[in-house]
Amino acid sequence: MPKFTLDPASLMTPSRRTFLKATGLAAASTLAAPYVARAEDNVLYINTWGGPWDEAARAHLFDPFTAETGIKIQTLSPVSFAKLAQQVHTGTYEFDITTLGGGELVRANEAGIIEDLEAPYEGGLFENGVASHAFATVMAWRTDKIKEGPKTWAEFWDVERFPGGRSLQRYAARVLPIALLADGVEVKDLYPLDLDRAFESLDRIKDHVRVWWTAGAQSTQILRDGEVDLIGIWHGRYFEAEKAGAPVAMTWNQGEIDRAYWVVAKDTPNAENAKKFIAFATSAKPLAEFVMQADYGALNPASNEFIPADAAARMPTAPANYSQTFEQDMANFGGDPAEASERFEEWLAS
């Protein structure tokens, strides 16, 4: 059951609300609307990615938290950034907690739609999000077509040395930094991004990209079925193809790390319990167990001691792998990400 925080103002005087909205003062009406306490005080609502993510979180984060505190957890999926913004806007809360990527987090914090938080572990706080887990976009290839794979994005771009169809994610904020590395930019000089140079670099690979993948499952499928010979793919999705027995290999070198952050919806009446949950979910042991099942890397360094070596080898945050990767820097992107994305879509469509 989704919960609703009733906004009495909207019930009694809809015309006033509409008027305020029409005059662009929606924020004022939200601020003016007091909350009606809800009947279920002991329930937290969490927005999740569903599927295997949900299962792993339920087993290692949600159920143990309920056992420890008596606070029940309900989930709804998929993760929707738009919904987070809308529920603050309307005062109707469907969830108290969600996870955001770095770029979204910067925007959410700017827009004032998330609560102020404190770091539950040292270095764990960024823009009012608590760093939880990470995944990497890595290069992978079919070993039946390519004996020795590329080691850098520049080699991934080299269609003479590595002939074959390629695939990259249709997502500007992830592809543009990769295009710059492929053009010879050093990681330390990457941000702010030189967008013109990035698009010139993309021009060179465009004809060889058979698929711009949009969904994680799709990327696994095209690698596993051999639709493409080289791919930029999330590491967890790569291991899925490997597990299925496909002849594939990957490298951590120049892997691009995305961080996921827990955030609390602004002004939710459950903020206190939500903060308690986030502290629990990013504490060493539960986080270690969650990332092992869900194929992520833990961002709380204290988790590493609970992760055995064979599992660590599959994580971008394990020290040996992490040193080869690079991090996104969404706070220093080098332009408006929305405009970059529009330009990217335009470039794709032409």
Added chain:
Amino acid sequence: MTGLSNMTERKNLWPWLLLTPLAVFLVVFFVVPLIDVAVMSFTEPRLTFANYERALTGTLYQKVFINTFLTAGFVTLCCLLVGYPLAYLMSVSSQRTAMLILLLVTMSFWTSFLVRTYAWMVLLGTNGPLVWLFQAVGITNPPQLLFTRFSSTLAMVHILAPYMIMNIYSVMRKIDPVLVRSAESLGARGGSLLRHVYLPLTAPGIANGCVLVFVICLGFYVTPVLLGSPREQMIAGLIGTQLDEFLAFGMGSALAMVLLVFTMVILTIYHRHFGLDKLWG
């Protein structure tokens, strides 16, 4: 006298009373949100026409709008070319055969949209049966089928053809066979029989089917993204990106309103020529 007039009044009110629950539902869950979307398109992020300016003049949006309408038109044409002969076959077959064909046609409705899309990926893929067939007949370097305009159009026609077939079939079934026979007795044969008698008789079905397929196709999103190349981008996908990635509710709303207005224009033209009430048979 009064009793009688009361009764007729009640009789006239009755259909409206029956409609009330639906009307309330539509107002609450459709009209009100739609007005909200219209308001947002002018007020987010502030009171402005900028969203519409960008939606109508931005090269990306122009390109995608044009592509959306061209794709919908082409898919409609393909559905008609596939659907018309099949509907004819059904109308001249025995009741049992017709039912069997109808069953096969509607069977694709029973599987989820995504499953059907992924099924096409398997069928048309590099290691799929179709490429294997090409190789078996000696074509060693078969053309790329997947992730092209061909594959996305094929899948959309597959999904939408049933709407066309059922619309045309329902009209063909009602045509009195005597009309065709009289035309034949008056000397109409083959092409001229089709052009002067059968096509005009089935025109309402064709128009209904075309409008339905066209309008549904305008809103397609997943199929062209998963099966086509980025050049086959449709407007629904861009609207989703605006809302979900950039929280640009104003821009997303403006794009949705432009699509809505264009669609209404098409429906109005249709209504002028055929009457919207005929859509429902």
